[in-house]
Amino acid sequence: MSVQKNTGAITRFFHTVGGKHVPSVIQVFKARIISQMLYGSQLFAYTNLRPLEIVQTKFVRAILGVPHCTFNVALRLEVGLISIKARAKVLMLKYWLKLIFSVGLGPTDPTRLFQSEWKRHITEEISKIGFSPSILIGMGLTDAIKAVKVRLWDIELQDHVGQLGKYNFLKKSSFTTSSYLASTMSSKAIRAFTLARLNVFPSKLLEGRFRGLPASDCFCPCNNDKVESVGHVLLFCSCYQDLRMELLSPIICKSPGRSEEDYVQWLLSDNTPYITRQVAKFCAAAMVVRKQMFGSCCCSQACCEWNRKWPS
Known part of the structure; x- marks a missing residue:
């Protein structure tokens, strides 16, 4: 063969x-x-x-x-x-x-x-x-x-x-x-965490890469006039406020005063299994919420083409 x-x-x-x-x-x-x-x-x-x-x-x-x-x-x-x-x-x-x-x-x-x-x-x-x-x-x-x-x-x-x-x-x-790839989390949670770690999480920023748009034009649909980056999704986007309060806020509150970049690196570093599980659950749930709100998890057919090829 x-x-x-x-x-x-x-x-x-x-x-x-x-x-x-x-x-x-x-x-x-x-x-x-x-x-x-x-x-x-x-x-x-x-x-x-x-x-x-x-x-x-x-x-x-x-x-x-x-x-x-x-x-x-x-x-x-x-x-x-x-x-x-x-x-x-x-x-x-x-x-x-x-x-x-x-x-x-x-x-x-x-x-x-x-x-x-x-x-x-x-x-x-x-x-x-x-x-x-x-x-x-x-x-x-x-x-x-x-x-x-x-x-x-x-x-x-x-x-x-x-x-x-x-x-x-x-x-x-x-x-x-990476240790999280061998964990007992669901395959959907693992994949969502992978997308966030590799900076290809479904977002306007990812859509902009497919369309050749500058990052400064990739605003989040939450109408905050902020670029929809992984950091924005994890920490600020109002679309995921309830999920954030349930899964991420208890973690973030224990380490206040960090910058957005520090929080993103800390949450995605895969150094603590508990934090990894919570962030992975948040990312997987956020993908579902995005799909419900916009009809697709990436806001565009171009971005979703690769997503359909990966079986659920």
Whole structure:
């Protein structure tokens, strides 16, 4: 079966007998799809892995139920998947190290005239991560493989964290699936919390992204002359006042005096299971209220197209 067919089969499994349990389906994806995509990648100097990155990104979007405008780096951090390019580097260097210690393949020498493109590529990649062939060989096979993997994972993580910007509450110390995705909350609550965390919660602001409108023109339907951002929905919008009083106010009142940005980061940080559950319940209920008020949860057909593709 092709990668696309396998990915589609796993996605259907996730939405049916898989119970929409994200950590489990991510493990299946890594074991089946990533292994299939990177089969034999140890033997070539990869140049264009973008088509494989697209397969991974589409899969993550499908299981999280998020639109195409979602930040790719935030997606990978949320589910704990590194990029295909970084994974290919690890496999290639791991294979090279095994050759060194099993069949005595000599270390690469950039000054040699007749050196394969593969070995030259390895030399460059080893140099980029701050090692040299002699240093890795001196470590021994097990320690060298571990050192390469840890270094590449750390570089990848720092690169991702450096691109987060306003998503800085998604920062992690390792590539692991966010804990709320493995919780016992309903799939609707988990998805609503995901939409809020990834800044793609149904709103005029999201609609504006689809229509190419500036954020300053995306006013909330509550007639407050405020941009309908995630922070506005969580803290101020009068459409959800009753929900807020029931689910969020008891939490917010315990920590008064914070700015809107601080409150949003605190509520969406997923550091405290109780807060996460309450915010997730609020977000899920708010999506229902919006749909009842405006006929769709996003106020526009364009925004709702991706929403209909994600089974209830």
